[in-house]
Amino acid sequence: xxxxxxxxxxxxxxxxxxxxxxxxxxxxxxxxxxxxxxxxxxxxxxxxxxxxxxxxxxxxxxxxxxxxxxxxxxxxxxxxxxxxxxxxxxxxxxxxxxxxxxxxxxxxxxxxxxxxxxxxxxxxxxxxxxxxxxxxxxxxxxxxxxxxxxxxxxxxxxxxxxxxxxxxxxxxxxxxxxxxxxxxxxxxxxxxxxxxxxxxxxxxxxxxxxxxxxxxxxxxxxxxxxxxxxxxxxxxxxxxxxxxxxxxxxxxxxxxxxxxxxxxxxxxxxxxxxxxxxxxxxxxxxxxxxxxxxxxxxxxxxxxxxxxxxxxxxxxxxxxxxxxxxxxxxxxxxxxxxxxxxxxxxxxxxxxxxxxxxxxxxxxxxxxxxxxxxxxxxxxxxxxxxxxxxxxxxxxxxxxxxxxxxxxxxxxxxxxxxxxxxxxxxxxxxxxxxxxxxxxxxxxxxxxxxxxxxxxxxxxxxxxxxxxxxxxxxxxxxxxxxxxxxxxxxxxxxxxxxxxxxxxxxxxxxxxxxxxxxxxxxxxxxxxxxxxxxxxxxxxxxxxxxxxxxxxxxxxxxxxxxxxxxxxxxxxxxxxxxxxxxxxxxxxxxxxxxxxxxxxxxxxxxxxxxxxxxxxxxxxxxxxxxxxxxxxxxxxxxxxxxxxxxxxxxxxxxxxxxxxxxxxxxxxxxxxxxxxxxxxxxxxxxxxxxxxxxxxxxxxxxxxxxxxxxxxxxxxxxxxxxxxxxxxxxxxxxxxxxxxxxxxxxxxxxxxxxxxxxxxxxxxxxxxxxxxxxxxxxxxxxxxxxxxxxxxxxxxxxxxxxxxxxxxxxxxxxxxxxxxxxxxxxxxxxxxxxxxxxxxxxxxxxxxxxxxxxxxxxxxxxxx
RNA sequence: GCUGGUGUGGCGGAACUGGUAGACGCAGUGGACUCAAAAUCCACCGGUCGCAAGGCCGUGGGGGUUCGAUUCCCUCCACCAGCACCA
Numbered sequence: 001x002x003x004x005x006x007x008x009x010x011x012x013x014x015x016x017x018x019x020x021x022x023x024x025x026x027x028x029x030x031x032x033x034x035x036x037x038x039x040x041x042x043x044x045x046x047x048x049x050x051x052x053x054x055x056x057x058x059x060x061x062x063x064x065x066x067x068x069x070x071x072x073x074x075x076x077x078x079x080x081x082x083x084x085x086x087x088x089x090x091x092x093x094x095x096x097x098x099x100x101x102x103x104x105x106x107x108x109x110x111x112x113x114x115x116x117x118x119x120x121x122x123x124x125x126x127x128x129x130x131x132x133x134x135x136x137x138x139x140x141x142x143x144x145x146x147x148x149x150x151x152x153x154x155x156x157x158x159x160x161x162x163x164x165x166x167x168x169x170x171x172x173x174x175x176x177x178x179x180x181x182x183x184x185x186x187x188x189x190x191x192x193x194x195x196x197x198x199x200x201x202x203x204x205x206x207x208x209x210x211x212x213x214x215x216x217x218x219x220x221x222x223x224x225x226x227x228x229x230x231x232x233x234x235x236x237x238x239x240x241x242x243x244x245x246x247x248x249x250x251x252x253x254x255x256x257x258x259x260x261x262x263x264x265x266x267x268x269x270x271x272x273x274x275x276x277x278x279x280x281x282x283x284x285x286x287x288x289x290x291x292x293x294x295x296x297x298x299x300x301x302x303x304x305x306x307x308x309x310x311x312x313x314x315x316x317x318x319x320x321x322x323x324x325x326x327x328x329x330x331x332x333x334x335x336x337x338x339x340x341x342x343x344x345x346x347x348x349x350x351x352x353x354x355x356x357x358x359x360x361x362x363x364x365x366x367x368x369x370x371x372x373x374x375x376x377x378x379x380x381x382x383x384x385x386x387x388x389x390x391x392x393x394x395x396x397x398x399x400x401x402x403x404x405x406x407x408x409x410x411x412x413x414x415x416x417x418x419x420x421x422x423x424x425x426x427x428x429x430x431x432x433x434x435x436x437x438x439x440x441x442x443x444x445x446x447x448x449x450x451x452x453x454x455x456x457x458x459x460x461x462x463x464x465x466x467x468x469x470x471x472x473x474x475x476x477x478x479x480x481x482x483x484x485x486x487x488x489x490x491x492x493x494x495x496x497x498x499x500x501x502x503x504x505x506x507x508x509x510x511x512x513x514x515x516x517x518x519x520x521x522x523x524x525x526x527x528x529x530x531x532x533x534x535x536x537x538x539x540x541x542x543x544x545x546x547x548x549x550x551x552x553x554x555x556x557x558x559x560x561x562x563x564x565x566x567x568x569x570x571x572x573x574x575x576x577x578x579x580x581x582x583x584x585x586x587x588x589x590x591x592x593x594x595x596x597x598x599x600x601x602x603x604x605x606x607x608x609x610x611x612x613x614x615x616x617x618x619x620x621x622x623x624x625x626x627x628x629x630x631x632x633x634x635x636x637x638x639x640x641x642x643x644x645x646x647x648x649x650x651x652x653x654x655x656x657x658x659x660x661x662x663x664x665x666x667x668x669x670x671x672x673x674x675x676x677x678x679x680x681x682x683x684x685x686x687x688x689x690x691x692x693x694x695x696x697x698x699x700x701x702x703x704x705x706x707x708x709x710x711x712x713x714x715x716x717x718x719x720x721x722x723x724x725x726x727x728x729x730x731x732x733x734x735x736x737x738x739x740x741x742x743x744x745x746x747x748x749x750x751x752x753x754x755x756x757x758x759x760x761x762x763x764x765x766x767x768x769x770x771x772x773x774x775x776x777x778x779x780x781x782x783x784x785x786x787x788x789x790x791x792x793x794x795x796x797x798x799x800x801x802x803x804x805x806x807x808x809x810x811x812x813x814x815x816x817x818x819x820x821x822x823x824x825x826x827x828x829x830x831x832x833x834x835x836x837x838x839x840x841x842x843x844x845x846x847x848x849x850x851x852x853x854x855x856x857x858x859x860x861x862x863x864x
Numbered sequence: 865g866c867u868g869g870u871g872u873g874g875c876g877g878a879a880c881u882g883g884u885a886g887a888c889g890c891a892g893u894g895g896a897c898u899c900a901a902a903a904u905c906c907a908c909c910g911g912u913c914g915c916a917a918g919g920c921c922g923u924g925g926g927g928g929u930u931c932g933a934u935u936c937c938c939u940c941c942a943c944c945a946g947c948a949c950c951a
Binding site: 214222252253307336339344345349352642643650655656658659660665720723727734738813817849860 | 869875883932950
């Protein structure tokens with residue numbers, strides 16, 4: 001230990017020793033209480049950003065904390081290394097992904113090591129390697145056998161910039177989740193996972209996720225979107241009322257309002273549109289359908305809720321009233337939901353109401369609320385059924401069930417549940433992903449590649465162009481293959497898998513990452529899973545986290561895992577944000593350095609300052625490597641943890657970093673200055689009862705700090721307050737052992753307290769600032785590493801207070817304080833409070849009505 | 865519009881189960897050390913009235929329950945996030 005704190009030197013030293021001694025290596029199977037902590041693995045883009053540093057720092061605290069608490073810890077790391085950015089970069093600069101990716105992984109891994117994270121690197125995986133993706137293919141085949149994989153022709157979300165299909169979850173506000181481009185609709189064949197088969201269990205099991213943030217489970221609940229109701233068939237008739245033999249099926253959650261249904265509306269894409277449109281309406285209908293088709297889904301929904309429609313000229317029979325009602329088309333009816341058709345009840349549905357008012361369609365009230373019907377809008381609440389034939393007089397709740405029963409008996413309807421969740425279309429028209437193990441044969445159709453031919457290797461493409469078809473189709477050696485069934489020449493599937501497939505099960509691969517016979521060791525997985533703590537950003541609330549749960553349920557059915565859910569606890573950490581500067585006229589982003597006196601350097605106009613997530617495009621990023629060089633890993637980590645609780649966004653602050661750095665140096669200086677006194681001394685239990693004065697207070701603080709830090713980390717996961725407790729303790733140590741105090745005066749129990757302070761503070765801080773603590777720990781003469789030292793335990797005797805401070809209030813207002821011994825009787829406390837001079841002043845001349853004594857807290861004297 | 869969340873000093877944030885609001889850090893002010901500066905150490909640091917002792921106000925606004933409310937209830941406001949014509 002040197003006089004000056006030199007992070008570069010000590011951090012490299014300890015990282016090297018940790019690696020040499022393999023201290024973070026997890027056993028194949030845990031032989032005690034286990035703790036599996038996992039951070040969402042990164043896409044290796046080349047350099048870590050601050051968000052990663054924060055995410056991984058949190059995981060590292062938990063991992064190190066539980067290791068010191070005697071758990072068998074599994075804390076692995078890998079790379080989500082397939083994906084578009086590498087491929088898009090290749091189009092730009094010609095460096096193919098298979099060259100770029102391993103280089104990037106090396107850089108990122110080195111950066112992670114420089115930050116001192118305690119990963120078990122022997123378990124590293126990278127999803128772009130055949131050793132990994134062959135198991136994606138293996139799962140694909142198993143899921144095919146189970147009917148979970150299928151091929152469909154569907155209207156898909158197409159990102160024209162990334163040139164690929166996107167699943168529903170991957171579209172935000174009509175834009176691509178990755179590049180923010182407006183998504184188009186396109187009809188092409190694709191592969192899909194039947195995730196909807198698991199909709200009910202994905203929904204039900206949210207209840208098991210008690211340690212997931214509510215907002216994440218709520219978002220999933222909404223996304224899965226279960227809606228209960230019934231389907232009803234409406235027979236079609238012509239204008240003269242003669243049956244055409246066709247029926248249109250609608251879905252409704254409000255069968256109780258059917259007597260008020262005065263028209264039926266189809267989606268413009270509804271398959272019946274062509275057949276039922278009358279000649280008189282044909283021109284209007286064709287124009288309307290064409291106009292809707294030209295609009296993106298986004299535009300169609302965007303129009304501020306303007307309802308538009310056109311009559312088809314056809315009519316339907318309301319199955320309950322027998323009445324002839326018109327059939328319309330409207331923009332607000334979606335082909336993809338329910339039956340693509342609705343029965344419109346304008347009196348009791350706001351959309352239908354607006355539509356009916358606009359086009360002069362009849363509005364018929366069939367549910368009477370307790371009070372008045374609202375004016376100028378639909379009544380969508382509960383009530384009594386009126387004008388509803390035999391159901392009149394029932395509550396609408398009961399009517400709902402009776403009418404479904406009637407419809408089922410009449411053969412024109414049935415109970416039905418609709419879901420917002422769609423199947424997961426996972427084929428991607430790109431190169432850098434897992435090849436889909438299928439061969440298309442003219443005679444046999446799509447044929448799965450047999451297991452013994454796995455992996456289907458990704459061919460080595462080196463020339464990239466930006467075109468809208470799958471690049472693998474341009475590699476004849478890859479495409480041409482014999483049909484596994486009939487042996488005739490056939491063509492391989494040229495699309496690749498969505499990279500969310502890779503991340504759907506990687507947590508299980510970490511259990512036995514080198515297994516070349518199975519995706520993972522089932523017995524080891526039984527012991528290691530579920531993940532005890534999963535940490536990542538909330539942006540994956542309904543993409544990754546839904547697929548990940550789905551895949552786990554499939555694996556459970558396959559007998560590979562044994563818990564209903566993959567992760568017991570989820571911690572969603574906030575973003576790292578910083579001020580960003582934008583010109584109001586050009587919309588151009590500037591870095592802080594580029595600004596001239598806070599103004600746009602080109603136009604001189606005042607820039608708009610907003611707090612934004614750190615990003616290259618907004619030019620407000622801070623490079624972790626530069627910070628690492630300037631302050632060291634411990635400071636950087638400590639800042640990320642101290643600034644704010646983990647779920648909140650943390651605003652980057654250079655001042656804040658300096659504060660963290662200052663604290664580290666404060667601990668360092670105190671240690672260095674007292675090294676001679678403390679070296680070679682073991683932790684010495686001190687008899688608290690024998691201590692007096694400042695020494696006694698200090699010992700109490702020391703043990704309180706142990707308590708606080710432990711509950712802050714294990715309980716509420718508030719690392720900011722854990723660190724604050726260490727700072728307070730250090731401030732106390734400075735007060736008791738100031739620099740001015742001669743070393744020779746620190747003897748006996750005081751010397752033991754000094755030693756114990758270092759002994760405890762290095763262990764308490766070790767999960768957060770591990771290198772600093774190793775260095776001081778070693779300087780104290782400890783042989784073993786602090787990262788495997790046992791977590792300190794508070795001495796209960798030191799936590800018991802002999803004297804307690806009571807606040808004295810008069811009518812709830814603080815007036816003074818008294819100190820009484822901890823075992824004082826209620827009467828003694830009351831007496832002392834009544835004698836307190838300040839309180840006395842405030843109640844003189846008034847009658848005491850009541851005295852409230854709250855043990856260990858306060859005395860409130862109520863006067864009148 | 866719906867759902868969820870948040871609102872505390874100049875700033876980031878603390879506060880157990882209703883019990884002394886503002887821990888800890890940042891910024892700021894003053895002092896010690898220094899030839900000087902930096903670094904460091906110490907002290908002060910919500911507003912307001914007051915020379916002071918001390919008083920009054922104060923956790924988005926208003927109301928309520930309570931001896932006592934940042935915490936519980938009602939209501940309003942602001943901001944953030946997600947979903948959004950889902951029948």
